[in-house]
Amino acid sequence: MxxxxxxxxxxxxxxxxxxxxxxxxxxxxxxxxxxxxxxxxxxxxxxxxxxxxxxxxxxxxxxxxxxxxxxxxxxxxxxxxxxxxxxxxxxxxxxxHLEGQFMYRHSRPVFDLLDLNGDGRISAENFAKYRFLFNIHKQELKDLFHDFGLTGDNLLNYQEFKMCTIIYANKLQRRQKTEEKEKGDRKRRSLYSKRKCHIK
Missing domain, CATH: 1.10.238.10 (EF-hand)
Structure with a gap:
């Protein structure tokens, strides 16, 4: 999006x-x-x-x-x-690219929006419908529910969701740093190859 x-x-x-x-x-x-x-x-x-x-x-x-x-x-x-x-x-x-930070800072309102049934829990299925809003990949979502769904019922309560947002915000920051580093490396390699061509 x-x-x-x-x-x-x-x-x-x-x-x-x-x-x-x-x-x-x-x-x-x-x-x-x-x-x-x-x-x-x-x-x-x-x-x-x-x-x-x-x-x-x-x-x-x-x-x-x-x-x-x-x-x-x-x-x-x-x-x-x-x-x-x-x-x-x-x-x-x-x-x-502040999706993780947003989810962490506004975890209660985001949780309430994703709690479609109003029962105080978010299902993996409901969360998956809206993952495009938060830039969450399918596998990341599965991992988050596996790691933080302490009861094993594929549902997150608010405390589990809050912990989940902290970890996800950190993962997003690491992913963005890696992408920026790779982009910088590609740019440097491109400049280097252009210089070599110019010298020849």
Missing amino acids: RLKEGSFLWYLYLDKVHCLLSVRSVKALEEYFHILDVHGKNTLNDVLFYHFLHHVTDLKKAQIYLVFDMLDWNAVGEIGFEQFYMLVCMLLAHQD
Whole structure:
């Protein structure tokens, strides 16, 4: 998943430590929300939500409606600004490669969103549906449930999920450092080969 360049969200930035928007950005986002709210109800229905996400991301239709259903946790067919704000922070965290940090910093709200049944536990199956929002690979998700599902029922309670977010944030940081190092190495090799060609 990625944000489309030039869209409104492209110009917003998350604080890298707390994974929150600045007051100025929240005010701008609130104005944007009111522009999207063509019915003047301080909510977005599924059609408005779909067109918004289709415009700002490359998500597929099925993924967009999946996200809407997750945010519409009380099943009223609309989401308010609070859910919209949470979604935008998730999208920006993904764009800025802060998914692990976001999950750790906001573990309770993320847990509540992923707890689709409201029984205080997240199933591996439900989490897998939304892994694209957090850049979690299939095998990583299996490993997290294996390592932290202490009861062995393929479910995570909040404490297990919180521990899981700490480990995942560390894994993501290591993965990003490795990718950056490999990218730097490729760039250096490319420059070196160009210099050799130039010298000949």
